[in-house]
Amino acid sequence: MYSSDVQKALDSAGAKPGDRVRVSKDAAAFEGILLPRPEIGDPNCLVLKLASGYNVGVEFKSAKVERLGDGVKLESFPLGKLKPNPKLPAISLIATGGTIASRLDYVTGGVKMAMTPEEITFAVPELSERVNVSGVVQLSNLASEDMGFRNWQAMAEQAARELNSGAEGCVILHGTDTMHYSSAALSFMLLNLTKPVVFVGAQRSSDRGSSDAFMNILCAASLAGKGDFAEVGICMHAEESDSHCHFLRGTKARKMHTSRRDAFRPINDAPLARVFPDGRIEDFGSHRTRSGGEVEVNAKFEPRVALVKAYPSSLPDLLQFYIQKGFRGIVIEGTGLGHVPTQTEDQKDSWIPAIREADAQGIVVAVTSQCVYGRVSPYVYRNLRVLKNAGAVHCEDMLSETAYVKLGWLLGNHSPEEAKKMMPANLAGEISARDTRGEFLA
Amino acid sequence: MYSSDVQKALDSAGAKPGDRVRVSKDAAAFEGILLPRPEIGDPNCLVLKLASGYNVGVEFKSAKVERLGDGVKLESFPLGKLKPNPKLPAISLIATGGTIASRLDYVTGGVKMAMTPEEITFAVPELSERVNVSGVVQLSNLASEDMGFRNWQAMAEQAARELNSGAEGCVILHGTDTMHYSSAALSFMLLNLTKPVVFVGAQRSSDRGSSDAFMNILCAASLAGKGDFAEVGICMHAEESDSHCHFLRGTKARKMHTSRRDAFRPINDAPLARVFPDGRIEDFGSHRTRSGGEVEVNAKFEPRVALVKAYPSSLPDLLQFYIQKGFRGIVIEGTGLGHVPTQTEDQKDSWIPAIREADAQGIVVAVTSQCVYGRVSPYVYRNLRVLKNAGAVHCEDMLSETAYVKLGWLLGNHSPEEAKKMMPANLAGEISARDTRGEFLA
Numbered sequence: 001m002y003s004s005d006v007q008k009a010l011d012s013a014g015a016k017p018g019d020r021v022r023v024s025k026d027a028a029a030f031e032g033i034l035l036p037r038p039e040i041g042d043p044n045c046l047v048l049k050l051a052s053g054y055n056v057g058v059e060f061k062s063a064k065v066e067r068l069g070d071g072v073k074l075e076s077f078p079l080g081k082l083k084p085n086p087k088l089p090a091i092s093l094i095a096t097g098g099t100i101a102s103r104l105d106y107v108t109g110g111v112k113m114a115m116t117p118e119e120i121t122f123a124v125p126e127l128s129e130r131v132n133v134s135g136v137v138q139l140s141n142l143a144s145e146d147m148g149f150r151n152w153q154a155m156a157e158q159a160a161r162e163l164n165s166g167a168e169g170c171v172i173l174h175g176t177d178t179m180h181y182s183s184a185a186l187s188f189m190l191l192n193l194t195k196p197v198v199f200v201g202a203q204r205s206s207d208r209g210s211s212d213a214f215m216n217i218l219c220a221a222s223l224a225g226k227g228d229f230a231e232v233g234i235c236m237h238a239e240e241s242d243s244h245c246h247f248l249r250g251t252k253a254r255k256m257h258t259s260r261r262d263a264f265r266p267i268n269d270a271p272l273a274r275v276f277p278d279g280r281i282e283d284f285g286s287h288r289t290r291s292g293g294e295v296e297v298n299a300k301f302e303p304r305v306a307l308v309k310a311y312p313s314s315l316p317d318l319l320q321f322y323i324q325k326g327f328r329g330i331v332i333e334g335t336g337l338g339h340v341p342t343q344t345e346d347q348k349d350s351w352i353p354a355i356r357e358a359d360a361q362g363i364v365v366a367v368t369s370q371c372v373y374g375r376v377s378p379y380v381y382r383n384l385r386v387l388k389n390a391g392a393v394h395c396e397d398m399l400s401e402t403a404y405v406k407l408g409w410l411l412g413n414h415s416p417e418e419a420k421k422m423m424p425a426n427l428a429g430e431i432s433a434r435d436t437r438g439e440f441l442a
Numbered sequence: 443m444y445s446s447d448v449q450k451a452l453d454s455a456g457a458k459p460g461d462r463v464r465v466s467k468d469a470a471a472f473e474g475i476l477l478p479r480p481e482i483g484d485p486n487c488l489v490l491k492l493a494s495g496y497n498v499g500v501e502f503k504s505a506k507v508e509r510l511g512d513g514v515k516l517e518s519f520p521l522g523k524l525k526p527n528p529k530l531p532a533i534s535l536i537a538t539g540g541t542i543a544s545r546l547d548y549v550t551g552g553v554k555m556a557m558t559p560e561e562i563t564f565a566v567p568e569l570s571e572r573v574n575v576s577g578v579v580q581l582s583n584l585a586s587e588d589m590g591f592r593n594w595q596a597m598a599e600q601a602a603r604e605l606n607s608g609a610e611g612c613v614i615l616h617g618t619d620t621m622h623y624s625s626a627a628l629s630f631m632l633l634n635l636t637k638p639v640v641f642v643g644a645q646r647s648s649d650r651g652s653s654d655a656f657m658n659i660l661c662a663a664s665l666a667g668k669g670d671f672a673e674v675g676i677c678m679h680a681e682e683s684d685s686h687c688h689f690l691r692g693t694k695a696r697k698m699h700t701s702r703r704d705a706f707r708p709i710n711d712a713p714l715a716r717v718f719p720d721g722r723i724e725d726f727g728s729h730r731t732r733s734g735g736e737v738e739v740n741a742k743f744e745p746r747v748a749l750v751k752a753y754p755s756s757l758p759d760l761l762q763f764y765i766q767k768g769f770r771g772i773v774i775e776g777t778g779l780g781h782v783p784t785q786t787e788d789q790k791d792s793w794i795p796a797i798r799e800a801d802a803q804g805i806v807v808a809v810t811s812q813c814v815y816g817r818v819s820p821y822v823y824r825n826l827r828v829l830k831n832a833g834a835v836h837c838e839d840m841l842s843e844t845a846y847v848k849l850g851w852l853l854g855n856h857s858p859e860e861a862k863k864m865m866p867a868n869l870a871g872e873i874s875a876r877d878t879r880g881e882f883l884a
Contacts, residue, residue: 143825145781148755148791177778181754257882258779258816265883303755309775311846312623313590313745321763333751336619337700339587349590372814374700383585404753440699441707441883 003043006060010034015067023048025063030056033071057211082118082128089225090134091169092162093120094155097142098175100202100213124214130279131225134167144175144182144201149408152185153299159197160190160295169196169224171217176201176255176263179234183250184405187232187428191296193288196229199250201236203261212237212261219245219275227281230288231429233272237261246271249287251402251430254372267373268397268436269429287429300412305329307404309370310340310351319354322363328416329364329407332392333400338367338376342383352390359391362416366407366423367392368400373440393423396431406430445485448502452476457509465490467505472498475513499653524560524570531667532576533611534604535562536597539584540617542644542655566656572721573667576609586617586624586643591850594627595741601639602632602737611638611666613659618643618697618705621676625692626847629674629870633738635730638671641692643678645703654679654703661687661717669723672730673871675714679703688713691729693844693872696814709815710839710878711871729871742854747771749846751812752782752793761796764805770858771806771849774834775842780809780818784825794832801833804858808849808865809834810842815882835865838873848872 002010015021017036022029023046032048045057046065084090095101117133127133139154140147159170174182183199190197200220202213220235232250239262252269274282304327308318322330332351334340340351358365367387369376375397378388388394395403403423410419426433444452457463459478464471465488474490487499488507526532537543559575569575581596582589601612616624625641632639642662644655662677674692681704694711716724746769750760764772774793776782782793797807809829811818817839820830830836837845845865852861868875 143781143785143823145752145777145825146783146785148783148786152754177781178754255778255813256815257879258811258813258818260816260879260882262882263813263816307751307753307756309749309751310587311749311843312594312620314749317767318748318760318763321760325759335587336697339585339619341588341590343585343588344590369700371697371700371705373698374702374705376700381585383587401753408755437699437702440702440704 002046003060006044006046009060009065013065013067015065018071020068020071021048022066022068023058023063024066025058030058031068032056082121082133084132084134085128088130088132089168090132090166091171091221091224092167093133093136093171093173094158094162095136095138095173096140096147096151096155096175098144098173098201100173100175100200100217101141124217126218127221130218131221133221135162137162142175144177144179147175147178147182149185149301149303152182152189153301155182156186156189156297156299159186160297163195163197163295167195169198169227171220171224172197172199173217174199174201176203176236180250180253180255180264180399181401181405183232183234183253184399184402184430185301185409187250187430188406188409189297189299190232191298192293193230193232193295194291194293195295196224196227197232198224198247199232199234203237203259203263212242215242215277216245218277222279223247223273223275223281227273227275228283228289229272230290231272234264235275236264238271238274242277244277245275247273247275249429251428252399252432254399254401266439266442267399268375268432268439270436270439270442298413301408302328302411303408305331305404305408305411307331307333307400309333310335312341313349314341315349316341316351316354319351319358323354323358323361327363328411329366329419330358331366331368331400331403331407333370334367334376335370337380337384338369338378338387338394339381339383340367340387342386352386355387355390355392364407364411364416364420364423365392366403367394368398368403370400372399374437393420396424397436398430402430444488445502448486448488451502451507455507455509457507460513462510462513463490464508464510465500465505466508467500472500473510474498524563524575526574526576527570530572530574531610532574532608533613533663533666534576534609535578535613535615536600536604537578537580537615538582538589538593538597538617540586540615540643542615542617542642542659543583566659568660568719569663572660573663575663577604579604584617586619586621589617589620589624591627591743591745594624594631595743597624598628598631598739598741601628602739605637605639605737609637611640611669613662613666614639614641615659616641616643618645618678622692622695622697622706622841623843623847625674625676625695626841626844626872627743627851629692629872630848630851631739631741632674633740634735635672635674635737636733636735637737638666638669639674640666640689641674641676645679645701645705654684657684657719658687660719664721665689665715665717665723669715669717670725670731671714672732673714676706677717678706680713680716684719686719687717689715689717691871693870694841694874696841696843708881708884709841710817710874710881712878712881712884740855743850744770744853745850747773747846747850747853749773749775749842751775752777754783755791756783757791758783758793758796761793761800765796765800765803769805770853771808771861772800773808773810773842773845773849775812776809776818777812779822779826780811780820780829780836781823781825782809782829784828794828797829797834798832806849806853806858806862806865807834808845809836810840810845812842814841816879835862838866839878840872844872
């Protein structure tokens, strides 16, 4: 629903969604079809579909609304069938839910997701100049905080199916909160990947009427259609402005801000590419490129893996809890170079005995850093060597989130001994061999 | 110990620590007293004390060593008593351990900490031009991963004692890993603060012979001596180069890199000041300034508080574990705007029932974001409102680490009802009222 102020102005102009209207504000005026307010969006922003096909959001404050005439029946949108352009590559869309799904849903006012190629193309008209959307599959309609490993498995299976049935690439619409966990999961689960799998979402931008969803999906589709990548990655705004998107490696990205459009950042890594809204791709190299053959899936996952933070006065009882619950892996987000409370004054608080016990029981204990940036080490300080000797394995410059996903995937497929050996080895770009300290806060 | 290559060169030159030596390398040559290698440092780096009093580290590779003659007996360092300069402000040093302590310990080779004003001033000669070190108190010799709330209490008590006995400011030497937890703790525990309390440490820099310890402690001492601040903060390198330090608010700083010198960053905040090695302070305003009266301490702390991360497929059993252990507070580092698994397909995995139960039992459940940057909200999405209605309180733009410390401090002093009300209210600069999105990754 629009706010009561907006609704009052619409009522007095006799205008309702679907009508052709003119909205004047300051020196500017927009003419187009009045759309219902999307469920997530500023209720004080009028949304119009312009003759060009673009949507525009106009902040209502001090704006004037006139009804120009009948527009269209919203229920009949979009009209007709899309004719594929034989010159453009075909891509598949997999929808899972999240803000981007509701953002795309200008037509129905958020009651249902845009779920056909026609509906998607109606929402983002420029898509038809870049790609043929050959299929849209809705796997779920979940906010990303509600997604878990079963969703990762379904996404991996579906992405492989799409890529093996002729799509040049695959775009996955996903909520942003846990997108980097999902992109890490698919990075491990998809084997012999020959084409791009591009995660895309939308950050809510409470400060603006317009949304980042449209540019993000356009860039993601360009990448999936013609980008010379055989990687799982994330395509989101690179800056607060609408200049371009970044394509980030699926195992090296992290949501670093709760609300900014450019929240996703490469951690201990450089972006793989810049993608511009006009379709240009600036490729930074150092990634796998397209090739032939069938994409394979290994989606087995051991959910009895925990991600635990170590902090001052934190108790090792937590490790005992997971040991007793029969967990098979624990990722500890340690402090600094990968520390846990070790030589505490109160020896009861040291984590070392519990880690030794976990290791003796065949539970893999992996260590990352809560610093987010940088590399852990089992050597620099004595306490680090104590931790290593207790059986823990330090995970180089791997993200905590990626380490959690990787350990679950490894334990779904390998023995604890093998998993422990593979944690600090690079499988899917999750560990940088080179020095990435120059990419701090980039 | 120096590396065997270095030791061989020293042996063949007949030089031992304490001797006067010349080290030539490429076009440069250094003359000074050979110091023992500090315990933490590059074993391939020769460390000399120059006639100026400065220490220099010279990478041994291709260097030539000559013995020039007898130097000093290391055991008799430093010589004589320091005479205070009546024109300079008096500061107190509180040592707790960490890399900075061992870095300062060039003389004894790491066997003992530099623990008198004379020893500290010997290690950092420029100090005597800035301040009078009126006292050095060693509270502990702990790596920061081994510090807990009892150490915070001891530091707060000691800092108040020093400030109330005439010191113009107080410098706390601290390991870096958990320094921001400690600075947050003292921000809450010190009441009616009238002078600066400055945390300082050293990042190990494996890539260089020199250390950041000396510049950091010099800048921290300048701040404590003459900075017009009545704040608890962190003074560390602002850049990888030795250009200047930043003074960061104690409740708004975080170690963001495992090894870089400029690892400490202001989060959702601007630095309070720039501090230059020559003693200049560039004050950015918006902080409390020096005033009169006694500093008070309220160091009561409830340790039955946990910091827990929410992530895909994470189980609410963890909350049950803390409820059954009689914990009185739980900080959940949620995803995005402050989410937990809510409407999961498998309803057993939803965190909401356990949060409702915790709340019913008078356990305070506070929510922050694992994004690190940005603000959480209980309103934007339906799932956020569900979490709020279950009893959780979202903590604005507060850091997870600060929220953990704050909740323990509040529950040490207030009823759960009061603590819950005070969590989202600003007490010690931990919540920014203004929009700080422009300070992302600064």
